[in-house]
Amino acid sequence: MTGRTGKWMGSLLVMLAVTQFYSFFSAIYGYFMNTTDYEFIWNFWVIGILACLLLTAGLLLIRTNTFKIPALVILPLFILYLGFSVYMYQWKLMQEYEGIPFNFTNTILLILAVLVFVTLFFVKGDSEADLLNVSDKRKKKWRLSAISAALISAGLTIWAITLLINEFRHPTEESETAFRFSADFDAVFAGFSVLIFALVIFVSFRKGSYLLAGITLAIGLLFATNYLWFDQWMRYAAENSLQLGSGENRIFGINLLIAFFCFSIRYLSISREESVKACPTFLFSRIFTQYFV
Numbered sequence: 001m002t003g004r005t006g007k008w009m010g011s012l013l014v015m016l017a018v019t020q021f022y023s024f025f026s027a028i029y030g031y032f033m034n035t036t037d038y039e040f041i042w043n044f045w046v047i048g049i050l051a052c053l054l055l056t057a058g059l060l061l062i063r064t065n066t067f068k069i070p071a072l073v074i075l076p077l078f079i080l081y082l083g084f085s086v087y088m089y090q091w092k093l094m095q096e097y098e099g100i101p102f103n104f105t106n107t108i109l110l111i112l113a114v115l116v117f118v119t120l121f122f123v124k125g126d127s128e129a130d131l132l133n134v135s136d137k138r139k140k141k142w143r144l145s146a147i148s149a150a151l152i153s154a155g156l157t158i159w160a161i162t163l164l165i166n167e168f169r170h171p172t173e174e175s176e177t178a179f180r181f182s183a184d185f186d187a188v189f190a191g192f193s194v195l196i197f198a199l200v201i202f203v204s205f206r207k208g209s210y211l212l213a214g215i216t217l218a219i220g221l222l223f224a225t226n227y228l229w230f231d232q233w234m235r236y237a238a239e240n241s242l243q244l245g246s247g248e249n250r251i252f253g254i255n256l257l258i259a260f261f262c263f264s265i266r267y268l269s270i271s272r273e274e275s276v277k278a279c280p281t282f283l284f285s286r287i288f289t290q291y292f293v
Helices: 005-033 042-064 069-096 105-122 136-169 184-204 210-239 246-271 280-292
Strands: none
Touching: 005 042, 005 069, 005 105, 005 184, 005 210, 042 069, 042 210, 069 105, 105 210, 136 184, 136 246, 184 210, 184 246, 210 246
């Protein structure tokens, strides 16, 4: 694998790793901060190990462009574990409790992991014909757009942190129903996100970073899937005349906006550094035309 393909796939592996670190560290945070009995089950250790392996494989691809063997070994393990988790802890529960909302996060990650594995396995890399020269003027526009998106994301995230901290310090009268879907770890994760956005702003003045792009994409994906999960619960509550999370609409609306700007950062911060034809959409189309047409 040559050219930018390896870097793109490495960035996506970093994204997968960060989503697993989110689950792992949320479990650790809950274990140490929870005053009641909190069981740290074996799944969390598996998640932490897989996150470290995925991050290592992603960094190797970003660094070398060509060393994809670790990724091809780790991804099947991750796919198998994630598939097992989705089936055991989601699909089976849905069969037992019909009508409850389904959290699509792991399903989306499973599909992405399969697509990354297929791309790494089949796509050899970029040819000279795939490379397009990008003018300095266009690069400057993309750089400024990425910085603007990062600034907006940081501002929105700080707003969400403020709302969370105010609620947990001074609960409202409706706090029993208002903040059932948010926890204090969400404020911690939002603080981490602000630091990442600050790094993106600083780095984007010089060049794009595939590592930061992968982390930003993970942040956007987590915010987007959290919003989707919350929205499903609100629909479920409305259909069953339940009062759930009415005070959290603003926070999850902010989450959706953050997700949108995170995806924009991911594209803008990297696209200015490379060929348009190096993007994942083009890579997947190449797989189809090369092997099935």
